[in-house]
Amino acid sequence: MLLPPLDVATYPTFNMSRGAYASRPPRPSSIVSSTSSSSSTSSRTCTASPDFPRIQKLICAVFRSSRITVQQAERLQSRIHQVYLTRLADDSSLVLKCLPTANVRLLRHEKHTLGTEVKTLETLHEYTQLPVPRIIKYDSHGGHFGSPFLIMSHLPGRRLSELSPHLTTAERSAIDRTLGSYVRSLTSLSATQFGMTHRVFEHKGCKSWREAFLALLEAALRDAEDMLVTIPYDSVRYYVSKHSHALDEVTEPRLVALDVCSPDNVLIDEYTKRVTGLVGFSNVIWGDALMNGGIANGTKAFFEGFGECPMRTGGIKIRMFMYTIYRAILAVVAHHYRPHTGMDELEVRRELVCALNELARM
Template sequence: MHLPPLDVAVYPVATMSRGSYSSRPIRPSSIASSTSSSSSASSRSCTASPDFPSIQKVIRSVFRSSSIKVLQAERLQGQLHQVYLSKLADGSLLVLKCPPAYNVRLLRHEKYFLETERTTLETLHEYTQLPVPQVIKFDGQGGALGSPYLMMSCIPGRKLSEMAASLTTSERSNIDRTLGSHVKALTALSATQFGMTHRVFAKKGCNTWREAFLSLLEAILRDAEDMLVTVPYDSIRYYIGKSSHFLDEVTQPRLVAMDACDPQDVLINEQTKQVTGLVGFSNVIWGDPLMSGGIADGSDAFFEGLGECPARVGSVKARILMYTAYRATVRIVAHHYRPHQGIDELDARRALSYALNDLAQM
């Protein structure tokens, strides 16, 4: 399916109104929501968490009703966003996503994440039947909050990361098979240009995948240089550059959800052990489907759902190795920007070394 590029507005920098935040937990164990890593094109940070009156004011403004009552608002654990789950008097639940806290430093590719998630979710609702949150409101200036925010519906389910240890082999295979079919639906969507979503939808993307991918790679290397992170810069540039001609085999830009299949972003029904939803669509680009989350380490059941298992030889192998090196570099650099995020830097460095060594032998 082919999608025409859409125009995406760029909003001015704004800050969130100050206020205290406190509440008791809302969610029953069967409710989860979108808490993936993300940010905003229009604001690097919030000055403070929104207070309860601000959240209620925003919700009343969105639904244009002063009679709507917010019973509780809970701050959810997220890697980068400030994410809140609000419970209304009628029992419905809403997710409010705001930019990171003021002291969180962003990588170059993270600065448009909030806007990317909004655009991606709207696209998925229009062109697919995937179980993803519905965008209720995106405000680039923040209104009562004073900072950009994204309001979404809440999907029931528990994170796969919380349930993985208790799943049987059969249950996990069924989940993987479903995830494979979901990734197939995601990568079926195409656009007219390659690159980051905010650029593609603003008709400022790249004409080739090689140009788009090398730009992504150079951006994360510059992030590393900014923080004096020790990585093999010359080797990364040389061996990926040496194999970059393989990227020219990708001629159709496809939707690539980098965090698809991340256990933190997959919601599961506790009783049926079936996938109830996918969240975390802030890290999305248009490029090679082989770069999609789930492809590099997918199980047999996953590839059954996907409909094919790419043979890891020649061009396919080289591209997967380049994407592995890129992902590993992002993890290493992100660890130095946000050392308390729980990233395993040693594992990332091992993955980078193995990928570069294999590329050197091609």
């Protein structure tokens, strides 16, 4: 399915009726409440941006009504953006996503994340039936709020990363099968150019996947160089360039959601153990469908849902090693920019070296 670049964003109208959005009870330790009198809570929220009064003012302005009351605003876990789950007086919920704070250093490919997420979600709602959030309001300038922001519907469910240790083998296989079918839906979407989403929709993308992928890889390497991260730069550039002809086998740009199957981005019903939603579409490009999240380490059940298991021979095998190298470099560099405990850098570096050695032997 060929998608023309979309230049005009349209925002659906939502009625703020009770039960319009499912939500889970917020955790007290991370809540900003209009009725809270805890000094410890106040000390935590006074440094957060936006604070509770600004959230209330923004929601009222978006829906053009002073009658809407925000009862609670819970800060959600996010490695880059400021994300808040806001609970309204009618018990409905919205998600507010804002730019990172000034002290968060971004990688080169992270400069247009909000715009990328908006374009991607609009496209998915128009051309697929995937369970993803709906855009309620996106303001790329920020207006009275002062900085760009995105408001989305809130999807029910808990993160797969939270429930994974408690799933049976059959339950996990069913989830993987569903994810495989969802990734297949993503790969059915195509565009007219290759590269980063914001450039493709501005008609400034690349004509070939080779050009686009090499630019992505070089940007990641330069981010690493900026932080003096130890990586085999010369070997990566040499062997990827040597085998770059395999990238020319990709002739049609397909939607590539790099983080689509990340356990933190898959929402699960904790009772039925079924997938209820997918989130995290800020890291999306147009290129080789085999670069989509989930494919590199897909299980048998995943590929049953996907419809096929790509034969890792010839050019496909070469490209898969290149994508492993790219993902590993991004992970290592991001960890140096924004350290977090959930990343095993040694294991990621091992994957990088193994993939690089495989390319060297070809």
